[in-house]
Amino acid sequence: MMLKAVIFDVDGTLAETEEVHREAFNVVFEQSGLGWYWSPELYRELLKVTGGKERIRHFTRSEGITGISDEDIASLHRLKTTHYAELLPQSVELRPGVERLIDECLSRSIRLAIATTTTEANVEALDQAVGGALKLSQFEAIVGGVTVPEKKPSPQVYEVALAKLGLKPEEAIAIEDARAGVLAARGAGLRCLASPSFYTVEHDLSKATAIVDRLSDRGDGKPVTVDYLDLLSD
Numbered sequence: 001m002m003l004k005a006v007i008f009d010v011d012g013t014l015a016e017t018e019e020v021h022r023e024a025f026n027v028v029f030e031q032s033g034l035g036w037y038w039s040p041e042l043y044r045e046l047l048k049v050t051g052g053k054e055r056i057r058h059f060t061r062s063e064g065i066t067g068i069s070d071e072d073i074a075s076l077h078r079l080k081t082t083h084y085a086e087l088l089p090q091s092v093e094l095r096p097g098v099e100r101l102i103d104e105c106l107s108r109s110i111r112l113a114i115a116t117t118t119t120e121a122n123v124e125a126l127d128q129a130v131g132g133a134l135k136l137s138q139f140e141a142i143v144g145g146v147t148v149p150e151k152k153p154s155p156q157v158y159e160v161a162l163a164k165l166g167l168k169p170e171e172a173i174a175i176e177d178a179r180a181g182v183l184a185a186r187g188a189g190l191r192c193l194a195s196p197s198f199y200t201v202e203h204d205l206s207k208a209t210a211i212v213d214r215l216s217d218r219g220d221g222k223p224v225t226v227d228y229l230d231l232l233s234d
């Protein structure tokens, strides 16, 4: 077996968390008296910019809003992270097939890592919200937006995850849901399985090694397994 590790993206891949991110942004905008509101339609567009702080900055620029400093954005974003962790438990579960694959990886000594654009604390919050079903303590590397300044589609987050695992790209595979994530993984030389999520169904994922609707069904009713991932090739 060639495969030694699976590196997961978080938002949209492990769980449908983007609606919770959107809600958390809106709560902060409301409480700060800014009068901004991100509808699902607008958020679909804004998601093309990865990273919460970067997304807020992109929004102010595109709306011609002035007088918002980087410090303002950093403090709005800190509040958003707090609200996100509070909102998460009521509204989230892992996507179908995720827990099964994680459990199989652990039982077969396939190493686990996370490569995400989101803030690392949000990954911990997700594991808690799903009652520890992610088994995050078993992951060897959790690399996110605080560790890596260059957000996806830069391959940096995957390069750092591979370096932490001490593996070559061909020894691992990435699991992603979005175009920027697929490009990041491929840019780092990894194979990539894509499973589109609520906000990414219309994304061009054609650079992925393979695409499935969900990890619980790879098209023939069977789940994505370690053996299936091991055999994926370009």
Ligand code: XBP
Pocket (backbone or CB within 6 Å): 009, 010, 011, 012, 018, 021, 049, 050, 051, 052, 053, 080, 115, 116, 117, 118, 119, 122, 145, 152, 178, 181
């Ligand atoms: C998804 C993102 C993130 C979240 C917000 O990242 O783009 O920016 O929407 O998270 P990924 P922060 O799919 O790589 O996990 O506000 O913490 O940046």
